[in-house]
Amino acid sequence: MIFVYTGNGKGKTTAAIGQAIRMIGYGKKVLMVQFIKSSKWPSGEEKAALSFQPFFKIKKFGKGFVLLKSNLQKHKEAAKKGWEYAKKEIESGKWDLVILDEINTAVGLQLLKISAIINFLKKNKDSFIILTGRNAPKEFIEIADLATEMKEIRHPYQKGIAAKSGVEY
Numbered sequence: 001m002i003f004v005y006t007g008n009g010k011g012k013t014t015a016a017i018g019q020a021i022r023m024i025g026y027g028k029k030v031l032m033v034q035f036i037k038s039s040k041w042p043s044g045e046e047k048a049a050l051s052f053q054p055f056f057k058i059k060k061f062g063k064g065f066v067l068l069k070s071n072l073q074k075h076k077e078a079a080k081k082g083w084e085y086a087k088k089e090i091e092s093g094k095w096d097l098v099i100l101d102e103i104n105t106a107v108g109l110q111l112l113k114i115s116a117i118i119n120f121l122k123k124n125k126d127s128f129i130i131l132t133g134r135n136a137p138k139e140f141i142e143i144a145d146l147a148t149e150m151k152e153i154r155h156p157y158q159k160g161i162a163a164k165s166g167v168e169y
Contacts, residue, residue: 001128001145002121006104006136009150010168016099016130017045023128024055028096031057033086035079035111036102036133038064043169059085062102066109079111087120090127097128104133104140114139 003019005012020030037043039060049056061082066075083103090098106112118139121129131140141147163169 002125002140002143003128003130004104004136004140004144004147005130005132005150006134006141006147007150007152008134009152010155011150012132012134013045013101015148015150016101016132017048019130020056020097020099021052023097024052027055029055029057029094030097030099031059031089031095032099032101033082033089034058034060034062034101035082035106036062036064036066038062040064041169044166061085066111072111075109076111079106082106083112083117090120090124090129097130099130099132102133103131104136106133107137107140108133108135118143 003016005015016032020032023030032045032049037060041064046058046060049058059082061078063071063075063078066072086098086100089095103112103117107114107117114137121140121143125143131144136147157163
């Protein structure tokens, strides 16, 4: 099954982690591959995953926010490495759920080619895979068994409130 969590609102990764915890509750194994988030910025989900070992593993490939066009190549290389790793792990069959965190964003930023991802997902529809990130391509939504859009109505950032640990990361 393919799930897509997208939209401008907060909660895409959080929803995916909620599904992961549900799976872990049944003794199932979950892998989260992160495409944008960098190992330089530890997150609450990483710390929590340690408590769930060996049932929950997070592997970061991102280089952080993609802000400068001059750094685009390093982001592309990191995303490609993450995608190769994710494909290998999905095909291994050792994970009951694989979360491709921020893959929608990676595709939107042209770090990864959508056609290769679509072809792979179509061949692996029996796997349970979650795709997260803003601006999910329509092709992802079309092949998804479930697609949810998070809509931002209000956010503390709009009032100038900075991101807080445990809430935003």
